[in-house]
Amino acid sequence: MITRDELSRVGLRLLADHGLADVSMRRVAKEFDVAVSALYWHVKDKQSLLGAMVDQLLTDLNVAPPTDNWRADLIGRAELLYAKLLDTRDAAELTASVLALGTGGTRMREVIDEVSPNTVTTDAIMSLLIGHATLNQQRMQAQALGIDVAPTTTTTFRQALDLLIGD
Amino acid sequence: MITRDELSRVGLRLLADHGLADVSMRRVAKEFDVAVSALYWHVKDKQSLLGAMVDQLLTDLNVAPPTDNWRADLIGRAELLYAKLLDTRDAAELTASVLALGTGGTRMREVIDEVSPNTVTTDAIMSLLIGHATLNQQRMQAQALGIDVAPTTTTTFRQALDLLIGD
């Protein structure tokens, strides 16, 4: 039997193993051994499945409680989220699309907002997060595959963060 | 007769009028009244057509020459690029994909780099640019259609820029 939860879990597995292009309704249906049309009883459309996948992705996120140093908190959380976008294949592209269309991923903003001094900073970090992840998609793919080119991507992101938050 | 230039021009018109989803090889071919396969003589694949489109988009860009105030230059150019991403439908999504896959849009980085004090700042602004544009896709669509909600998007971007560049 199919639950909404199992659905997004299978979607995430497909994403990790074969990339976003292979997360199709037909492919997911095949994984469950049901007809494609069966999925539409559990989920409105493909976009809402993608939304559920992002929500799932951000669920098991080990967020530390706020301390009295918001700068450190902010950097820590931003790096945590960035790492999450890094370590799953095509997670950046997926999250960008879901956030853009507003079909999920609200937790991402909440995690930042909780330790952010103001809305402008939250916005800037969100933009930096998805922009940087998107632009470094290729290098990230290599990084995720193990074979790699020093932690350039992570370092660059950290530097951009410092520039933004100042001291 | 079909030139690579005409190809991307038609692609951009399709983009502006119907959105990225409607920029398909088959749709472009129909516009030229040729078979789909004909396009593959002029262009390697779809991704390279999209790359050509972004290059075209960034060609007619009225970039002011550098002054002795790099902060002002940087802000001016970033806002110019942001406006460009704003005023064509789905231009943000298109540019993001093209930059991510490295199939075009190199001029964008050059425009920033020419007045940027260092690579870190260039990277950060590029990320901010495409991240902010992507995240505000919906609001941007409304903004492009005339009907709208104050210049919120532009203001927010400007604030993020200020935060990044400091004073």
Add this chain to the structure above:
DNA sequence: ACCTGAACACCGTTCAAGT
């Protein structure tokens, strides 16, 4: 050099019909 036609292997979504 440039284009056609046909094929291949896919898509997302809907909807009557079944149990």
Add this chain to the structure above:
DNA sequence: ACCTGAACACCGTTCAAGT
């Protein structure tokens, strides 16, 4: 309540064949 089968209207890419 949950699923099937079939259809609709699409995709990108390749490739032999034509002019």
